[in-house]
Amino acid sequence: MSFEFDEGLFKFDFTDHNALLGVPIDAEFNDIRKRYMKIARRLHPDTCPFETDEEKELANQLLSKLVSPAYDKFSKESSRAEYFVVLAKLQKRLAEDNNKVKFSSVAAQKVAASGNYEEAYNAAVSELAKEQYETLDRTLEIIGEISELNLAYLVRKQSKSRASAPAASPAAAAAKSSPKERRKAAAPARQSSRSVLLEQACDRAESLIASKNYSSATLELKEAIKQDPSHSRSHALLAFCYLEQNQATMAKIESKKALSINPKEPKALEVQKLLEKAGSKDKKAKSDKGDKKGGGFLGGLFGGGKKK
Numbered sequence: 001m002s003f004e005f006d007e008g009l010f011k012f013d014f015t016d017h018n019a020l021l022g023v024p025i026d027a028e029f030n031d032i033r034k035r036y037m038k039i040a041r042r043l044h045p046d047t048c049p050f051e052t053d054e055e056k057e058l059a060n061q062l063l064s065k066l067v068s069p070a071y072d073k074f075s076k077e078s079s080r081a082e083y084f085v086v087l088a089k090l091q092k093r094l095a096e097d098n099n100k101v102k103f104s105s106v107a108a109q110k111v112a113a114s115g116n117y118e119e120a121y122n123a124a125v126s127e128l129a130k131e132q133y134e135t136l137d138r139t140l141e142i143i144g145e146i147s148e149l150n151l152a153y154l155v156r157k158q159s160k161s162r163a164s165a166p167a168a169s170p171a172a173a174a175a176k177s178s179p180k181e182r183r184k185a186a187a188p189a190r191q192s193s194r195s196v197l198l199e200q201a202c203d204r205a206e207s208l209i210a211s212k213n214y215s216s217a218t219l220e221l222k223e224a225i226k227q228d229p230s231h232s233r234s235h236a237l238l239a240f241c242y243l244e245q246n247q248a249t250m251a252k253i254e255s256k257k258a259l260s261i262n263p264k265e266p267k268a269l270e271v272q273k274l275l276e277k278a279g280s281k282d283k284k285a286k287s288d289k290g291d292k293k294g295g296g297f298l299g300g301l302f303g304g305g306k307k308k
Helices: 008-012 017-021 029-043 053-075 077-096 106-113 117-131 136-163 170-175 179-210 214-227 232-244 248-261 266-294 296-301
Strands: none
Touching: 008 017, 008 077, 008 136, 017 029, 017 053, 017 136, 029 053, 053 077, 053 136, 077 136, 077 179, 077 214, 106 117, 106 136, 117 136, 179 214, 179 232, 214 232, 232 248, 232 266, 248 266
């Protein structure tokens, strides 16, 4: 049994794992895991409530071919990082072809036109997720509808980022007519888009740090730095990850990079203080050890040896 989709992000030759699990694009991993466990209990042959053999077989196929592979994509560090890199590239494509994107579902059209698009998007995804795997005759249709919502969300988010970029005056726009000048004029929008993606990566990394998943956070931040080596927040958070993993040298290197880019970067300053505090403790420990062994310089002069 095979499943094919041609709605939403799927029509851009992208496997929309968020839609398969019924979770928003920006969902935290803990929420993704909870969602997967709930779906798995409903579809697994040992726990599914479906009565007919056809429904049970369909449930098993949905679990093994769609749901579990989607969860694997998020649970494996390298796969998850790769997924978001590809999604970021797709979002960039959507920005370039904004006028060509059409939405077939009413919910997606509402998200695309809504002033508070984030709230509308999350509410719509949540509502569809409730019935996504309840009655299996609508499961594939709902997956397509959620992917449509994901497409609308990315397009709307990208258009907001572009709108926030400084606009040139009509006279300046008319003056900039050469290809080189047009590329230069478009640079603020591209920069804004990249900044949004980098900040999203840092937000995800901070969530991983909060759950002490430093290895996943490190991978997320390294990917962000590849996109923009001059992003101070990425370097600062990476420094913190290294510090928490007892890699003081690497933490020092990354915090210095962050502060060289932005001397007021809060997380880098925090890491610097923690490194200084750790260094002071090490010096004190070495000093105490020396005192115990020989009493220091004065102890060596005045009877640091054992009494007979």
